[in-house]
Amino acid sequence: MNTGTLDSLLLSRASALEAVVIGASAGGVQALLQIFAGLGADYRLPIVTVLHLPDDRRSQLAEVFQQRLGVRVKEADDKESLQGGTLYFAASGYHLLIENDRSFSLSREEPLHFSRPSIDVLFESAADVYGPALMGVLLTGANEDGAQGIATIKQLGGLTVVQDPADAQVPTMPEAALALGPADFVLPIPGIQALLAELNKSQC
Template sequence: MTGGLRGPRAIVIGGSAGSLDALGVMLPALPAQLDAAVVVTLHLPREQPSLLCDIFRHRCALQVREAQDKEPLTPGTIFFAPPDYHLLVDAGPSLALSIDPPLHFSRPSIDVLFESAADVYGPALTALLLSGANADGARGLAVVQRMGGIACVQAPASAGAPAMPEAALALITPDHVLMPAQMAPLLNQLHQGRVS
């Protein structure tokens, strides 16, 4: 799937408690010309509609959408997982929604997103795990790295809830440990193929 590509074709981001602060710094700083799809899974209350698109739509240069089942994964777009559905990357590439049981007490689960995206994109994937209060995402980040993708973790000192990035750091040595202000510049550089 990756033949000849110089940079990642997709970016997957996961987080929970405290991650909105990092997203608020990072997503508006991503350039309009970023030729990659960005897929975001956050732990959300199941019984309430998500406000993430409303929060970010007018702050970002990229298009912002709530993910729909079977929707093509298009570059230049940020897709947010809807509440109470697992969000997966499928062949195509496209997005898929699932009502399989929660993982780490969470649906959507970050592990589900990261592992499915790694299967489709392999080395053309960058994954970033943000602040959160449980271990969701650590195993998925390990799969991304094993499949040749780039694994990034928010620096625990900058996380409102450091348990999630700390769980990843206990499991793997990520390619990058980042403060929020470093995230968008690095993602842009990775896409341009300037760093690895």
């Protein structure tokens, strides 16, 4: 587990990244606002985020985050191709998957870990598509959703980041991930924000 800056090996891997996926649940809105605070219009990678939401209420996450961030923010649409420099949020009531052609698909299959959208569904589909060109980030949350997904990203060669459980508002989710195996980075929120900034520099 690495809690410092990117070493030369990780830097070489980071420069090859094509996408970032992030999952959060309880306590996630505040964590994400802090992580994304430094993102500007020059951010190069697509970032796809699942935050657990009530199934019966329309999400306003894209609108809320767009008002506060410099990067482009939108809700992911079915069949939409991923674009760099965009922060995508999963809609409420649908699983969000990434297809082989780097487009989104939405699914109404049964909830996983009582959640739809499910972090595992996004992470595992993205890992299948991007392999070593993917970074996954798992944050605060009250169940085990995302733990298997972050393990799959690791198994397929991607970079993995887990919020330090001691820093999480609800540590259950990061603890579940670390119980399955080590992550490349275990960081508090400021460290994850700094890592995203460093990744953007490596894309130059």
